[in-house]
Amino acid sequence: MALGCLVLTLVAIGQGAIAIPPGRVAEILWARLTGDTGLLEGRDVLVVLNIRLPRVLLGLLVGAGLAVSGALMQGLFRNPLADPGLVGVSAGAGLAAAATIVLGDRFLTGTLMKLPFAVLPFGAFCGGLISTLVLYLIATREGRTSVATMLLAGVALGALAGAMTGLLAFISDDRQLRDLTFWSMGSLGGASWTKLTAIAPIVIPLLLAMPLLARGLNGLMLGEAEAYHLGIPVQRIKALAILLVALAVGASVASAGLVGFVGIVVPHLIRLAVGPDHRLLLPLSALGGAILLVGADIVARLIVAPAELPIGIVTAAIGAPFFLWLLLRRSGPLDV
Amino acid sequence: MVARSAHPADWHRQPDRRELSAAIGLTLLAVGSLLLPAGFASPALGQMPDRIVSVGGVITEVIYALGLQDRVVGVDSTSQFPADALRDKANVGYVRALSAEGVLSLKPSLVMVIDGAGPPGAVSLLNESGVRIARIPDDTSAAGVAAKIEAIGGVLGAAEPAGRLAAQTRARFEELATLKQAIAQKRRVLFVLSLQNGRVLVGGRNSSADAIIAHAGGINVADGIEGYKTMTDEAIMAGAPDMILMMRNSSSHNTTPDELFAMPAFAETPAAKQKRLTTMDGLYLLGFGPRTPLAARDLMAAIYPEAAIPPLKTANAP
Numbered sequence: 001m002a003l004g005c006l007v008l009t010l011v012a013i014g015q016g017a018i019a020i021p022p023g024r025v026a027e028i029l030w031a032r033l034t035g036d037t038g039l040l041e042g043r044d045v046l047v048v049l050n051i052r053l054p055r056v057l058l059g060l061l062v063g064a065g066l067a068v069s070g071a072l073m074q075g076l077f078r079n080p081l082a083d084p085g086l087v088g089v090s091a092g093a094g095l096a097a098a099a100t101i102v103l104g105d106r107f108l109t110g111t112l113m114k115l116p117f118a119v120l121p122f123g124a125f126c127g128g129l130i131s132t133l134v135l136y137l138i139a140t141r142e143g144r145t146s147v148a149t150m151l152l153a154g155v156a157l158g159a160l161a162g163a164m165t166g167l168l169a170f171i172s173d174d175r176q177l178r179d180l181t182f183w184s185m186g187s188l189g190g191a192s193w194t195k196l197t198a199i200a201p202i203v204i205p206l207l208l209a210m211p212l213l214a215r216g217l218n219g220l221m222l223g224e225a226e227a228y229h230l231g232i233p234v235q236r237i238k239a240l241a242i243l244l245v246a247l248a249v250g251a252s253v254a255s256a257g258l259v260g261f262v263g264i265v266v267p268h269l270i271r272l273a274v275g276p277d278h279r280l281l282l283p284l285s286a287l288g289g290a291i292l293l294v295g296a297d298i299v300a301r302l303i304v305a306p307a308e309l310p311i312g313i314v315t316a317a318i319g320a321p322f323f324l325w326l327l328l329r330r331s332g333p334l335d336v
Numbered sequence: 337m338v339a340r341s342a343h344p345a346d347w348h349r350q351p352d353r354r355e356l357s358a359a360i361g362l363t364l365l366a367v368g369s370l371l372l373p374a375g376f377a378s379p380a381l382g383q384m385p386d387r388i389v390s391v392g393g394v395i396t397e398v399i400y401a402l403g404l405q406d407r408v409v410g411v412d413s414t415s416q417f418p419a420d421a422l423r424d425k426a427n428v429g430y431v432r433a434l435s436a437e438g439v440l441s442l443k444p445s446l447v448m449v450i451d452g453a454g455p456p457g458a459v460s461l462l463n464e465s466g467v468r469i470a471r472i473p474d475d476t477s478a479a480g481v482a483a484k485i486e487a488i489g490g491v492l493g494a495a496e497p498a499g500r501l502a503a504q505t506r507a508r509f510e511e512l513a514t515l516k517q518a519i520a521q522k523r524r525v526l527f528v529l530s531l532q533n534g535r536v537l538v539g540g541r542n543s544s545a546d547a548i549i550a551h552a553g554g555i556n557v558a559d560g561i562e563g564y565k566t567m568t569d570e571a572i573m574a575g576a577p578d579m580i581l582m583m584r585n586s587s588s589h590n591t592t593p594d595e596l597f598a599m600p601a602f603a604e605t606p607a608a609k610q611k612r613l614t615t616m617d618g619l620y621l622l623g624f625g626p627r628t629p630l631a632a633r634d635l636m637a638a639i640y641p642e643a644a645i646p647p648l649k650t651a652n653a654p
Contacts, residue, residue: 017435017437017440019441043466046465047437047465050464050465051436051440051461052437173562174543174564175432175452178432182455189433189434189458190436190457190460192461301435301437305435305441306426306427306428306429306438306439306441306442307427307430307433307435308429308433310433
């Protein structure tokens, strides 16, 4: 799978609206790695190093972050439906990001205005964190997390965030409204090294923290009390998982807009293949998410070239039918 | 490159080759310099960018009006006038959803973008790529439209024809202003963008619809609203529009006056009593390019039919 991810990454760097022979792409990458600046001239170099490479890396990070977040939330809530998109965490992050798009011009002045790359991810992170915390507080009574409450509360929170985003859309001017519309469909376009430096310090620690969480989440599958008696620091695991999910979803939403269905589809696929052990599930979800998003991005930027499709359309077009198939192939009723 | 050998015989052969290549080089240089004056004869042509990507309907319209369309390799999806543009040229997508690599794949020597083109990330990537980008300010005032034409011409190395087109546009606007002064009693106009599901989406203050109504000597009923928003039925009734203005829909069903004035919001308005609904081509009406004074005049004639507004005298001028 790691090999598949690597191959796809190379394909993604090699393909684009501008045809660059694979040999030339390899040459450029090699020259960059070895610091051989003599070969680094011309438009090809710029396209490969400043457009495609950051874009593909952003796709890897966002895809991995979203898929792991989905797997973490499903483990945390012990429910296959938990997904940052379905339970309103993305909507919360989206609301905060929309607020920075629409209200940014009015309230951010001076030095803050000069740091849009910092304000948007930070705002999205806060939005993701707040909605995750509220969701968790609502769904947890006396140490027990009710999944039905969590799902319903998630729907309500998502609707609330959606309504407030709608309010922002109403007061926005034409330009902001269009930005908002396209942003809400998600895109890896406009990826830059600056964006990468904003998201990498968030997603990479999440990926590194997975081994710490895997054992705890495996224990949680038995139930919270049982996990506690097994000596698992349940509260700490939960807090860490929530923080990491909010961070990763916030950063993803901020840098790529709303990209749906990665968080729910990928962990399910992996679970079908290797079973529910989080020690395998989490890292493989990361790889799978990276593959799905980078693959979807290849479709998004080639299918209507020289224009490009918002990636959220592509992931939903792949993800939603798959999700339905997943539901239909179950023999028994869904146990929520 | 042949590696230099230590063998004496090779040492002797080396200068011959250099002399030969120097001779060839000098000959080429001489022939080349003979060709130079031909190049100097039309310096403007040499400077003109020959692979233009035009992002913004009004930019494309001006480029076509200047007869420079052969230099255009790509347009955005708002470039719907003239209709050939989207048929003949590569479509780089919607003005606010550009793809940096997609634009670069057309190997442009110049990318012209209207104010508000984006997303900002894609534009800054284009900037970094070293391709020449010209930003054209968007403006709906008479002076602004003429300045826009001049700006586009300046960037294209076609300042002279663009100056003529701008002067013509200015003259048309002036003529329009004279016609406007003759209007004694201004009428109230409501621009309706859509009637989706019975919700009336109107053009308020600072919208392009507001600007064209002002150019045509009307009063915008919706000037209490900012931008394009929904207006309540009661507010429409209270606004008492004398005329409803809509965009003509080329592909599908158009609202008929009977349908429109059967809606409660419009039934009691002065417009309904005289069944005053005017539909105009959306781009012609809201494009804010060289055709705008003509569009404003047509709109004026529709608002004040009894005044028999004459066609602009400059309309058929070169």
